[in-house]
Amino acid sequence: MNLKITSDTTAKTSGNAAVPQKNIKTILKQLESDGIIGISVDCVIFGFDDNELKVLLIKSDLEKFDNKWSLLGDLVNNHEDLDQAAYRILKERTGLDDVYLEQVKAFGDVGRHPAARVVTIAYCSLINIEHHKLKITDNELHWHRVTTLSDMAFDHRQILDVCYEWLQKRIQEHPLGFSLLPKQFSLRELQNLYEAILDVKLDRRNFRKKFFSMELLEDTGELETDVPHRPGKLYKFNYEKYQKKERKKWFGIDF
Amino acid sequence: MNLKITSDTTAKTSGNAAVPQKNIKTILKQLESDGIIGISVDCVIFGFDDNELKVLLIKSDLEKFDNKWSLLGDLVNNHEDLDQAAYRILKERTGLDDVYLEQVKAFGDVGRHPAARVVTIAYCSLINIEHHKLKITDNELHWHRVTTLSDMAFDHRQILDVCYEWLQKRIQEHPLGFSLLPKQFSLRELQNLYEAILDVKLDRRNFRKKFFSMELLEDTGELETDVPHRPGKLYKFNYEKYQKKERKKWFGIDF
DNA sequence: ATTATAATGTGTAATTTGTACACAATTAGC
DNA sequence: GCTAATTGTGTACAAATTACACATTATAAT
Secondary structure: OOOOOOOOOOOOOOOOOOOOHHHHHHHHHHHHHHOOOEEEEEEEEEEEEOOEEEEEEEEOOOHHHOOOEEOEEEEOOOOOOHHHHHHHHHHHHHOOOOOEEEEEEEEOOOOOOOOOOEEEEEEEEEOOHHHHHHHOOOOOOEEEEOOOOOOEOOOHHHHHHHHHHHHHHHHHHOOOHHHHOOOOEOHHHHHHHHHHHHOOOOOHHHHHHHHHHHOOEEEEEEEOOOOOOOOOEEEEEOHHHHHHOOOOOOOOOOO | OOOOOOOOOOOOOOOOOOOOHHHHHHHHHHHHHHOOOEEEEEEEEEEEEOOEEEEEEEEOOOHHHOOOEEOEEEEOOOOOOHHHHHHHHHHHHHOOOOOEEEEEEEEOOOOOOOOOOEEEEEEEEEOOHHHHHHHOOOOOOEEEEOOOOOOEOOOHHHHHHHHHHHHHHHHHHOOOHHHHOOOOEOHHHHHHHHHHHHOOOOOHHHHHHHHHHHOOEEEEEEEOOOOOOOOOEEEEEOHHHHHHOOOOOOOOOOO
């Protein structure tokens, strides 16, 4: 599920190929007049900063959605897998190629794109904002709070909502959250992350007890720096150990 | 999530339109030569019979996959939503239009279809085999055991695996399972269903206790018939009550 | 009618898991 | 050295899960 690929984006331009942004309208117009369904990928890129969940958005380039915010997406190249297309977009926009990325859902309602029939595959990506802070000097690319955000282009608000709910559920069952933090993190940071994403208040001692009992956090021996109080220990998540754990198929019926 | 729509399939034939089966190869050939990505929907239709999970398959009509089994699918019509396309296929093949249906995942690897580049959206459907037993006299349409099954066309084995795992997880968190049973069912039937799908053995008393404590099963006052032993009570699932329940966002971290 | 068979229906004790809660120890900043 | 702020830790209670056995009821065979 958790994909880590360095995508090769040297495919040729043909069909629904990746092309410079300014030609995309021409392609869509062509698709529409030919009665062809286009395929795109949209990336919901989450980051965590200032104890809040953020999403990376760009200003829409369609007149209809003037001044509205849009997810990062592009048409899928004829010679690349869907996952590769998502990686390509992510790399183009953030410069990162070693990130958590997972497909969430396809959105394909007839009227979702004003220019043509386009089915889009939504991907969810989690990145550490600190790591690429300098690279997003692009055109109108900005982080936005997930909770207070409206005026999105297309059906991107709906896509974002679905991905956010997906994340809330997923983070409790899989170790995704660490992708939003530095490699080394304090338990306080981890708890803040869970509290922000789930919008709940958790007991500090029980939270620690839970994570320690999983035995997947490694004490790095280092301490926080630059905090105006007693520094906490820094831990890192042990992915190898997690991978080796056998998955149980019985969780218990609960609905 | 749980969609129940009666699909309208009167759309015209244009572009990736729904067409008689024999023309599909022509369309694919055209797509390939034009460098266009096709979009299809594939339905993984599960049924439960003889205490085993079954899946509804058809013989592939491609030479390359001669004698291999294939999911039920079709190209997406230019004027229908993805969900509608899935419903259309389901209705065409089973005659049923009041069924559980949910999107699971898009599959779009470059080489997954031999004739052209085709991205497919996989849907999972759960139906009661008894209810439509007579309608599947179609060409080579048959139920297959999920566990002992190989030789599938395209990447359909992979799609089936993903959908089966999806089902195993989903059935523990959402009341899907009832769609595989008659409207009225005994607790034994329900437990058999869970045991078969999850491949686990469950304690009968604890299983009952769990379901009764949820207070979503209604005693119909009726009893099983045609069993060669003491008949069990028949229950039905109360969907209205379930819908009214508030969803909790905190389940507890566990991975 | 009697009996054998095969399942239903039920309760309790033991274990595990989750929750609520308070105080001493450590570091930075003044 | 004193204050402020946060870390680090344990225990008692509640809730949920698990393990487990026997009387009851209908059918089927005799």
